[in-house]
Amino acid sequence: MALLANGYVVSKPSTAEPHDLLATDPLSGETVKIQVKTIQIRTDRGGEYVVHARKSDGTPYTKSDADYLIGVLVGEGEFPRVFMFENREIREYWASEARASKRWVELSIALDRAAYTAEGVITTQMEAVI
Numbered sequence: 001m002a003l004l005a006n007g008y009v010v011s012k013p014s015t016a017e018p019h020d021l022l023a024t025d026p027l028s029g030e031t032v033k034i035q036v037k038t039i040q041i042r043t044d045r046g047g048e049y050v051v052h053a054r055k056s057d058g059t060p061y062t063k064s065d066a067d068y069l070i071g072v073l074v075g076e077g078e079f080p081r082v083f084m085f086e087n088r089e090i091r092e093y094w095a096s097e098a099r100a101s102k103r104w105v106e107l108s109i110a111l112d113r114a115a116y117t118a119e120g121v122i123t124t125q126m127e128a129v130i
Contacts, residue, residue, distance in 0.1 A: 001109050002070070002082035002084075002107035002108065002109045003021070003023050003034075003070075003107065004111075005107070005108055005109055005110060005111045006026070006107050006108065007026030007027075008023040008024060008025060008026060009023065009024040009026075010022070010023045010024075011023075017033075018035070018055060018061065018065035018066065019033035019034055019035050019061075019065060019066040020034060020035055020036045021033075021034045021036065022034070032067040032068055033065070033066045033067050033068075034066060034067070034068050034069070034070055034084075035053070035061055035065065035066035035068075035069050035070070035087070036069075036070045036072065037051045037052060037053060037069060037070070037071055037072070038051075038071070038072055038073075038074070039051055039071040039072060039073040039081075039083070040052070041073075045094075046096070047096070047097065048094055048095065048096050049071070049073065049083075049094070049095050049096070049097065049100050050092055050093065050094050051069060051071040051092065051093040052091070052092055053069055053087070053090065053091060053092065053093060054091050054092075058091075059091075060089050060090055060091045061087055061089065062087075062089055063087060063089060065087075066087050067086070067087060068084055068085065068086055068087055069084070069085055069086075069087055069093070070082060070083065070084050070107075071083045071084075071085070071093070071104070079109060080109060081106060082106065082107045082108075082109060083100055083104035083105065083106050083107070084104065084105045084107055085103065085104040085105065
């Protein structure tokens with residue numbers, strides 16, 4: 001949802017692949033492979049965020065597996081927070097909340113209809129749906 005809300009064109013692979021999604025950047029037109037993971041909060045580490053970026057065999061995702069990782073932080077009764085960051089081929093990504101806001105790109109899950117209307121991309125389609 002966060003990718004769509006930010007203008008990406010998103011698809012799921014139809015065959016078994018190491019990445020979860022393919023997304024086309026709305027500005028560059030580049031298509032990238034994305035692996036989606038859950039962000040865990042480590043209370044024993046001062047509330048740091050951690051994303052475990054390992055395949056089922058325990059090895060880290062390589063660049064050929066995924067260009068980017070998306071970490072989803074889900075809190076009880078709260079809207080999810082979604083962070084996107086480049087795959088550096090390591091098994092775990094750590095950040096405090098403050099560092100995550102600077103080092104990772106937080107994607108909004110709210111659809112900005114004005115961005116689509118200004119470009120005329122989906123105005124008539126959205127009006128037909130509404």
